[in-house]
Amino acid sequence: MALRDVLMAATIIMFVAAGAIFSRRFWNIYQVMKKSRPTNRSDRLGERLTSTFIQVFAHKRMLKIRYSGVLHLFIFSGFVVLLIDVVGSILQLFVAGFSIGPVLGMIVDIWVCLVLIGVVMAIYQRAVIKPERYHGSDETDGYIILGMITMIVIGIAIHESFYPYAAIPVFGVKSAPIGAMEFLAYGLSHLWATLGWTAPRAASIGYAVGYAMDILVIWIFLAYLPYSKHLHVFLAIPNIFVRKMRPPGELVPSPVPEEGIAIRSFGDLSWKDVMDLYTCTECGRCQAVCPAHAAGQALSPKMIILELREALKKELAGGEPIPLAGGVVSQEELWACTTCGACMEACPVFIEHVPKIVGMRAALLEDGEIDKSAQKVLVGWDRQGNSFGQPLKKRPQWTKGLDVAIKDARREPVDWLWFVGDFASYDPRLQDLTRLVAQLLQRAEVDFGILYDGESNSGNDALRIGEFGLFEALAQKNLAKLEEAQYNMIFTTDPHSLNALKNEYVKYGFDRPVKHYTEAFVDLIEGGKFDLKPLGIRATYHDPCYLGRWNRIFDAPRELIKRVGVDLVEMPRHGENSFCCGAGGGRIWMEEVGIKERPADQRIKEALTLEGVTHFVVACPKDVAMFTAAVASTGNEGRLRVVDVAELLAEAAGLGIPDKLVATR
Amino acid sequence: MRILVLTKSVPDLVEELVLDEDSGELLHDEMTYVPSEWDDHAVEEALLIKEDSNADVTVLAVDTGDVDNMLFTALAKGADRAIKLQGDFDLSTSNRKRAQAIAHYVKENPYDLILSGVQAIDDIDGQIPAMVAGLLGMPHASVVTDVRLDGDRVHFHQEYGGGLQAELASQTPVVLGIQAARKPPRYASIAKVRQMMKSSVLEEVEVAVEEVPELEIRRFFKPVAAGHAEMIDGDAEEVAERIVSILKERNLVRG
Amino acid sequence: MGPILVVAEFTEGELSDTSRELLTKARELAQSLGSEVIAVGFGSHAEHAMANADADRAVAITGLGLDQYLPLTYERTLSQIVSEYHPLLTMVANSTMGLDLGAGVAAAQHMPVIAYCNGLHTDAEDIVAQCQAFAGKLLAEVAVPAGGAVITVLPGSFGSSGTSGHPEVTVMAVDSVPGMDVVKILEPEKGDVDITRADILVSVGRGIGDPENLGLAQELAEAIGGVVSCSRPVVDAGWLPKARQVGKSGQTVKPKLYLALGISGAPEHLQGMKDADLIIAANTDESSSIMEVAHYGTTVDILDLMPALAERLRGE
Numbered sequence A: 001m002a003l004r005d006v007l008m009a010a011t012i013i014m015f016v017a018a019g020a021i022f023s024r025r026f027w028n029i030y031q032v033m034k035k036s037r038p039t040n041r042s043d044r045l046g047e048r049l050t051s052t053f054i055q056v057f058a059h060k061r062m063l064k065i066r067y068s069g070v071l072h073l074f075i076f077s078g079f080v081v082l083l084i085d086v087v088g089s090i091l092q093l094f095v096a097g098f099s100i101g102p103v104l105g106m107i108v109d110i111w112v113c114l115v116l117i118g119v120v121m122a123i124y125q126r127a128v129i130k131p132e133r134y135h136g137s138d139e140t141d142g143y144i145i146l147g148m149i150t151m152i153v154i155g156i157a158i159h160e161s162f163y164p165y166a167a168i169p170v171f172g173v174k175s176a177p178i179g180a181m182e183f184l185a186y187g188l189s190h191l192w193a194t195l196g197w198t199a200p201r202a203a204s205i206g207y208a209v210g211y212a213m214d215i216l217v218i219w220i221f222l223a224y225l226p227y228s229k230h231l232h233v234f235l236a237i238p239n240i241f242v243r244k245m246r247p248p249g250e251l252v253p254s255p256v257p258e259e260g261i262a263i264r265s266f267g268d269l270s271w272k273d274v275m276d277l278y279t280c281t282e283c284g285r286c287q288a289v290c291p292a293h294a295a296g297q298a299l300s301p302k303m304i305i306l307e308l309r310e311a312l313k314k315e316l317a318g319g320e321p322i323p324l325a326g327g328v329v330s331q332e333e334l335w336a337c338t339t340c341g342a343c344m345e346a347c348p349v350f351i352e353h354v355p356k357i358v359g360m361r362a363a364l365l366e367d368g369e370i371d372k373s374a375q376k377v378l379v380g381w382d383r384q385g386n387s388f389g390q391p392l393k394k395r396p397q398w399t400k401g402l403d404v405a406i407k408d409a410r411r412e413p414v415d416w417l418w419f420v421g422d423f424a425s426y427d428p429r430l431q432d433l434t435r436l437v438a439q440l441l442q443r444a445e446v447d448f449g450i451l452y453d454g455e456s457n458s459g460n461d462a463l464r465i466g467e468f469g470l471f472e473a474l475a476q477k478n479l480a481k482l483e484e485a486q487y488n489m490i491f492t493t494d495p496h497s498l499n500a501l502k503n504e505y506v507k508y509g510f511d512r513p514v515k516h517y518t519e520a521f522v523d524l525i526e527g528g529k530f531d532l533k534p535l536g537i538r539a540t541y542h543d544p545c546y547l548g549r550w551n552r553i554f555d556a557p558r559e560l561i562k563r564v565g566v567d568l569v570e571m572p573r574h575g576e577n578s579f580c581c582g583a584g585g586g587r588i589w590m591e592e593v594g595i596k597e598r599p600a601d602q603r604i605k606e607a608l609t610l611e612g613v614t615h616f617v618v619a620c621p622k623d624v625a626m627f628t629a630a631v632a633s634t635g636n637e638g639r640l641r642v643v644d645v646a647e648l649l650a651e652a653a654g655l656g657i658p659d660k661l662v663a664t665r
Numbered sequence B: 001m002r003i004l005v006l007t008k009s010v011p012d013l014v015e016e017l018v019l020d021e022d023s024g025e026l027l028h029d030e031m032t033y034v035p036s037e038w039d040d041h042a043v044e045e046a047l048l049i050k051e052d053s054n055a056d057v058t059v060l061a062v063d064t065g066d067v068d069n070m071l072f073t074a075l076a077k078g079a080d081r082a083i084k085l086q087g088d089f090d091l092s093t094s095n096r097k098r099a100q101a102i103a104h105y106v107k108e109n110p111y112d113l114i115l116s117g118v119q120a121i122d123d124i125d126g127q128i129p130a131m132v133a134g135l136l137g138m139p140h141a142s143v144v145t146d147v148r149l150d151g152d153r154v155h156f157h158q159e160y161g162g163g164l165q166a167e168l169a170s171q172t173p174v175v176l177g178i179q180a181a182r183k184p185p186r187y188a189s190i191a192k193v194r195q196m197m198k199s200s201v202l203e204e205v206e207v208a209v210e211e212v213p214e215l216e217i218r219r220f221f222k223p224v225a226a227g228h229a230e231m232i233d234g235d236a237e238e239v240a241e242r243i244v245s246i247l248k249e250r251n252l253v254r255g
Numbered sequence C: 001m002g003p004i005l006v007v008a009e010f011t012e013g014e015l016s017d018t019s020r021e022l023l024t025k026a027r028e029l030a031q032s033l034g035s036e037v038i039a040v041g042f043g044s045h046a047e048h049a050m051a052n053a054d055a056d057r058a059v060a061i062t063g064l065g066l067d068q069y070l071p072l073t074y075e076r077t078l079s080q081i082v083s084e085y086h087p088l089l090t091m092v093a094n095s096t097m098g099l100d101l102g103a104g105v106a107a108a109q110h111m112p113v114i115a116y117c118n119g120l121h122t123d124a125e126d127i128v129a130q131c132q133a134f135a136g137k138l139l140a141e142v143a144v145p146a147g148g149a150v151i152t153v154l155p156g157s158f159g160s161s162g163t164s165g166h167p168e169v170t171v172m173a174v175d176s177v178p179g180m181d182v183v184k185i186l187e188p189e190k191g192d193v194d195i196t197r198a199d200i201l202v203s204v205g206r207g208i209g210d211p212e213n214l215g216l217a218q219e220l221a222e223a224i225g226g227v228v229s230c231s232r233p234v235v236d237a238g239w240l241p242k243a244r245q246v247g248k249s250g251q252t253v254k255p256k257l258y259l260a261l262g263i264s265g266a267p268e269h270l271q272g273m274k275d276a277d278l279i280i281a282a283n284t285d286e287s288s289s290i291m292e293v294a295h296y297g298t299t300v301d302i303l304d305l306m307p308a309l310a311e312r313l314r315g316e
């Protein structure tokens, strides 16, 4: 048989074999997805398309880590460009005399070089830089893939460069010599000539080897992919396309599954969750930003995905199913999560970690397993509607110290309804601050009111602990009271309440406008309601997860800070990349197991690296508690003061404020 | 092995206790009631025994009008059956009367092991498990932890304070007042309790109770509240002196 | 009028402090009622220990195995004695034994029981007991029925006069009742202390200043028979293990005495200890929040107070 026939036969046979392996694998995955829970991912198609484009071709998230992003862009774009080569090379084999032409040929050559540079950078990253985020990833797989990619691109250059010499012996056609535009093939073909490898036999071998390295390895690659993390080559783009487009802060979209949100087995996952598992690239970007991981706890969002994927693979291979919550993923991992969402923000392929974690928490909770302090809080919410173990009646007690009484929105109509929240209402350290907010509103002559003891905890944290039933009960209680009240807008002190009111209560038909107090205050400043005198301090601002990442409110607090004449210096991690204080998702009530360094302490240290910054500004009552304690526990009182934005505003507005809250001392 | 757990609800101490200041009477209907904390431990211990040995766990409450949720919660946690004793009972029914009702029920419906919280916050007229045992002439022990079955005998620990404990073994039937379960009581999710309400029923048993010795509680009143610490003045020596005498008054000094 | 029966308990072969208190109170009541006091004690040391008790008569119950507390045997025996002597009052301490015997004997003897008593006096017609209810949030005034009652008394309620007497001691031999027996005595567990079980906690906060000063706290704890616990910053600094931390993210404790030394009283800390029976706080800042939950407070420097207190306690 002639060499060409052999190559043709090998191309076809291997393609069929690889295709079969590949399809079978996909079929299996498809079957799992088919049996999973539904989720609607075809809303807002236009936006889906454009944003997919930005994420895929502009590598928006990938480039957050510059080095990796660039090398990946080289390799990824190489895959696209090399498709030209695949088509060209196969056609060349099957249609004698076919050529893609010098221009495309040059493009292919450029990308062969870019891919090789990318590969070298990748190897350097894995072998020398060794980022911590790879810890736990399958490194061998990484190298195998890099090896194959190297073989493929080198193969391209080899068979192209031998082609002019092999055209007659293999294809029986004459070929024009390679032009200088196809610089790589051009250079190599000259090298072969110098080495004297241009005789028919040598050239044929050279061509065949190159072709095998290129096309045949591509087929092997195809068959191998579905068994490796590089399945993302196929799944990443679809996964980005079907990502969540509903408001980020909505954890449980409507309709809520009849059987609840608990995830016990793979059947309780949505099809997108299953797709997430196979799409994960093991890049560890989520692990690198996870506060629980940084604190030294057992949790890594990446490992959760990988553990689930491994378990699913085993189950598909006929293994006994293992319970997901507490089995495949340990309780320690699940309870360590602060639901800060940093992982989801970082993931280049838009994997949704938090709903899976919360779903598995819900499964643990249904079996009665939960941190005992958090259990007390759940019971407290159920009985008294607050996390402080305090009577319901005491919720409005903070209003006692005010000169002007606050309207009861249940009794008389108000313009703004203030949803105060547990911490602002009950924490004795924060009550001064809460009163300050009230005084600011009074100064601005806002017609506002509160629900008094009609308010209950919003349920945001209960939901994130996994207790959906309790969340629902709390939501219903609040909604009933809100129904009684007449108001034009709601505003909250606490970002967690904001999130629930804005994103989670929609399931029950609630759709009134909700703002955070930073937004409301900016409106008032714009409306000229305050006479502000610049404070002249240098401060940094911490974005609370439930204000920033989950509700995309980044500007209002910054605007407020600037308006009161504060010189704002950003921490390295700010805005959407903000680093959680460690309190969210119910963590504030749980025992600190396995914590080597508290996230809040790390954050304070981050702030201390900023030159001349004396104030740490927060916009969440829980943050005041968390960071005040962190400043103390890291021994930095005197160097850094934790202040709430409202304190700054009150001082700039010349309000009479309690001594201990004066920021500019 | 059939285990019976006696449970009751008590006023929620997180909320204010409501008192008619003039008469010194508790206004039961104006207070919120929650399961007694020690009973929660008794339920937990029973469920742990069940997990070890396939015992059958029944929870019981005297129907004082507010016990359904408490019983469904116990079912949600894993109890097999729940029983409500019905008769002339309400929130003000004395412990003694409740104990008598339970004793009547148990006489007709024997169990091997009866657990209950060792005490409750409102049992000035006696702790229910001890009274039930006394009325039935059954052996019993209070301040018990770590209950395990060993053949037809029940092994358990009894605590005596100061870290001192003994392991005891008893024949059945026996009544034990649980101080703390081996593990903190498990959580029953709201959804699960709701599901129980839909899918299971509480067995209602009618009991008649004869006259029992009742206490004449003249009045309840609030102790004079401090609000702020009483400050002890003087130098370290003087303060130490005063502290020692405070401790002595309260029997907190050894020897 | 029936006698007043006091069930005595012994520590190291002598009448316990609480039993002395009960006897003192019983004597006082007996005098005003014109009745007599009978002490009842179990075990081989009972006869000797009650020889000088402030009682008119004493019954020492002996028998094989009775040196060890046996709930069933003790209860049956006491029940029998009560039915024989028809006491007006049967007083027991609210100890484990008291919790067993009080309600149990009362129910078996068709008598009422008055529990958690911390005061007893006679008024115009009646004997009136004061009882603690609802975890100390309320007190109740209970009239002792004319027919008598069993009363369980909270230790530390009365104080003892220190008076001794010469009761006529009857020794009564009984067999232990089969059905419930002691398998073994369990030694307190070794390893790091469990602060949730300690009756007395000497708790230190950042006011301790330096880890070297922990020695003072430890000495004080030894002198007072307690255990050292702390606030979170002390754990954070690595000065004490996590197991010693009191508060929201540590342990919730309810000791008989909580000495808060150099602790400011942040809400997270208070959450873990505010239900202690007695809280004494030392903090140089009188306005610190700990003073709002403490029963007694002082502003002396803890570095002076700890050794002064330890010395006094040791010197006793």
Ligand SMILES: Cc1cc2nc3c(=O)[nH]c(=O)nc-3n(C[C@H](O)[C@H](O)[C@H](O)COP(=O)(O)OP(=O)(O)OC[C@H]3O[C@@H](n4cnc5c(N)ncnc54)[C@H](O)[C@@H]3O)c2cc1C
Residues within 6 Å of the ligand: A588, A589, A625, A626, A627, A628, A629, A632, C204, C205, C206, C207, C208, C230, C231, C232, C233, C234, C245, C246, C247, C248, C249, C250, C251, C261, C262, C263, C264, C265, C266, C267, C268, C269, C272, C282, C283, C284, C285, C288, C300, C301, C302, C303
């Ligand atoms: C989520 C979360 C959970 C937390 N969990 C806990 C917890 O479980 N337990 C806990 O304790 N904290 C906890 N904290 C921390 C808490 O907020 C406080 O930071 C901490 O309790 C303060 O400890 P401290 O009172 O020892 O220190 P400080 O607040 O610094 O108080 C030291 C006190 O000592 C006094 N003092 C100083 N020197 C002397 C002296 N020589 N003599 C007498 N007095 C002196 C000072 O006046 C001061 O009042 C938590 C915080 C958060 C945010």
Ligand code: SF4
Residues within 6 Å of the ligand: A286, A289, A290, A291, A292, A293, A299, A300, A301, A336, A337, A338, A339, A340, A341, A342, A343, A344, A353, A354, A580
């Ligand atoms: S939500 Fe935050 S804490 Fe939870 S896994 Fe993701 S990054 Fe980690």
Ligand code: SF4
Residues within 6 Å of the ligand: A279, A280, A281, A282, A283, A284, A285, A286, A287, A301, A302, A305, A346, A347, A348, A349, A350, A351
């Ligand atoms: S989940 Fe996303 S960010 Fe995390 S390793 Fe996988 S692909 Fe990377």
